[in-house]
Amino acid sequence: MKSISIADDFSEAPGARYYEDGPFSGQEFREKILNPAFENNDKIKILLDGTEGYATSFLEESFGGLSRIFGKEDVLKKISFISLEDPTLIDEIIQYIEEAK
Amino acid sequence: MIKVKDNEKQKNIALKRYEHELKRKNKIYQPYFNDGIQQKEFVKQSAKYSKRPKRHKIPMPDNFSLVDNIESTLKFFDDLLTHASKHIPVFIDSRNVKKMTPDAILYFILIIEEVRSKYSQYSISGNSPKDKLCRKLLHESGFLNYVRSYLSKYNEDTDIFTIRDGINTESTIAQDVLKYVRKNIGINKPTLETKAIFTVIIEGMANTHNHAGEKGSGDRKKWYLMAYYSEIGEIHFVFLDSGVGIPKTIRQDFSEKVRIKLAIREEGVMDHQLIMSALAGEFRTQTNEKKRGKGLPKINDLAKDEKIKDLVIISNKGYVNASNGINHKLEGKFHGTLLSWKMVKRNET
Numbered sequence: 001m002k003s004i005s006i007a008d009d010f011s012e013a014p015g016a017r018y019y020e021d022g023p024f025s026g027q028e029f030r031e032k033i034l035n036p037a038f039e040n041n042d043k044i045k046i047l048l049d050g051t052e053g054y055a056t057s058f059l060e061e062s063f064g065g066l067s068r069i070f071g072k073e074d075v076l077k078k079i080s081f082i083s084l085e086d087p088t089l090i091d092e093i094i095q096y097i098e099e100a101k
Numbered sequence: 102m103i104k105v106k107d108n109e110k111q112k113n114i115a116l117k118r119y120e121h122e123l124k125r126k127n128k129i130y131q132p133y134f135n136d137g138i139q140q141k142e143f144v145k146q147s148a149k150y151s152k153r154p155k156r157h158k159i160p161m162p163d164n165f166s167l168v169d170n171i172e173s174t175l176k177f178f179d180d181l182l183t184h185a186s187k188h189i190p191v192f193i194d195s196r197n198v199k200k201m202t203p204d205a206i207l208y209f210i211l212i213i214e215e216v217r218s219k220y221s222q223y224s225i226s227g228n229s230p231k232d233k234l235c236r237k238l239l240h241e242s243g244f245l246n247y248v249r250s251y252l253s254k255y256n257e258d259t260d261i262f263t264i265r266d267g268i269n270t271e272s273t274i275a276q277d278v279l280k281y282v283r284k285n286i287g288i289n290k291p292t293l294e295t296k297a298i299f300t301v302i303i304e305g306m307a308n309t310h311n312h313a314g315e316k317g318s319g320d321r322k323k324w325y326l327m328a329y330y331s332e333i334g335e336i337h338f339v340f341l342d343s344g345v346g347i348p349k350t351i352r353q354d355f356s357e358k359v360r361i362k363l364a365i366r367e368e369g370v371m372d373h374q375l376i377m378s379a380l381a382g383e384f385r386t387q388t389n390e391k392k393r394g395k396g397l398p399k400i401n402d403l404a405k406d407e408k409i410k411d412l413v414i415i416s417n418k419g420y421v422n423a424s425n426g427i428n429h430k431l432e433g434k435f436h437g438t439l440l441s442w443k444m445v446k447r448n449e450t
Binding site: 016023024057060 | 269270271272273276291298304307311393395396399
């Protein structure tokens with residue numbers, strides 16, 4: 001299983017949605033880290049703790065964006081989330097994956 | 102030979118006199134925010150040498166605050182803009198201000214920059230408050246970086262998170278705010294409250310970048326950010342953007358179908374009601390672009406869950422306090438969108 005810590009592997013201060021919004025965007029995280037990991041691994045564990053926080057647009061573009069590319073069933077089957085600091089984030093992200101169009 | 106030498110000497114003297122005169126005139130014409138006592142001398146000299154129209158004195162409200170004293174403070178800015186539109190120079194008299202909050206300081210900067218962009222030769226001058234705390238806020242907040250002043254513009258020892266501005270989403274600036282919070286509140290790791298502050302700032306920056314400009318104009322709007330830890334143990338955060346405002350964005354961005362369904366007409370629904378609808382996520386659920394429009398509902402949820410305190414949103418003609426439910430229409434128009442909220446120091450944090 002591949003483990004990805006957003007704080008350690010990407011940024012402690014994630015930004016907004018797209019590259020043009022500013023640094024550390026959801027699009028950047030998805031294209032540079034999530035997509036390759038998704039294509040090369042059967043299971044992925046995402047560690048959400050350790051960052052300063054998240055904007056909705058970052059989470060939606062990262063995980064909702066992944067769902068738009070690979071389909072929500074595959075994304076939900078392959079990815080699991082861990083957050084001890086703010087467990088409500090997990091439900092929020094799952095909602096983004098399920099609602100992604 | 103002697104004559105030539107004399108001529109050169111006379112030329113030099115004349116040049117020096119001219120330069121001296123020019124320097125003096127330039128000094129008089131500079132707009133400034135200065136200390137009141139020295140200001141008197143300055144005004145005397147101005148009157149002696151300047152032939153420009155007399156400056157109209159506009160007193161700052163005693164309670165210079167958008168959050169606590171919105172109508173008087175907006176009227177002050179309205180007066181300023183009215184005089185600017187008529188090219189009547191103004192003198193902002195802030196000597197008797199008793200209370201000042203960061204939101205009014207940020208909005209003052211936005212108005213100064215707006216006036217500067219519209220009327221390049223226009224002159225605004227002013228003095229400093231007598232009240233120590235108000236004076237400190239004005240001098241140490243970074244406000245002086247946006248005006249000309251002989252007062253020192255930098256104070257490394259200040260306990261204020263000084264004004265930042267930008268046009269993009271700068272998550273490292275939001276991180277700097279949290280370092281400031283941790284230093285003053287005395288915590289060393291992220292908490293749900295600090296994460297909420299980060300979320301609000303990034304949402305504000307992203308909204309400025311994506312929605313604040315006039316539709317189709319391509320112009321980029323600016324955001325301003327400031328935080329202040331007061332002696333009563335709370336941190337006041339203010340985020341302001343110079344955009345078209347939430348109500349106008351809704352009116353111009355959402356389809357006719359959505360607007361009819363929610364009974365929005367140009368004048369039919371008041372701005373504070375539109376802001377409340379946006380906070381409730383009503384527009385997000387009514388549009389096809391479901392991935393967008395989640396920022397304001399998220400901020401509202403954070404206020405409801407009391408992760409952030411005293412959330413006030415002011416935009417166009419709407420005032421919404423999402424924490425205590427006091428919402429109303431404004432008499433004056435607010436330029437842009439302001440988010441103000443607080444974090445209270447608790448013993449257990």
